[in-house]
Amino acid sequence: MQKDIGISTLIFAIIAIFTPFGAWLTLFVALMVAFAYGEGLLLGIASIIVNMVHIVFFSSRLWSGEGLGEFSAAGESPFLPWILIAAQVIAIVILFLRHKKFKAMTGTV
16 A cells, blocks of 8 residues: 555656646645655655655745745745755655654564
């Protein structure tokens, strides 16, 4: 089942690049990645990498709001890109901790 979740997270991460609400979809993907341990570990890692590339390189609107600070006309928080990056880092840490616990429970190497 974890492999299915890993595939789903990768699909949603790719869809997030092309949708206008993709920045918020990255948070959903980060939440799902925490459950992609076991066989879905590599797919979860790939999803986080796609999300990070999306946030850093393809979300110029987020970063322009960061530069404008309180003058942001979009009404979004100026710290939003940093919050999204922090969510990705937290998700990858949770994924590794759950995977480590999964390996200990199943006795796999």
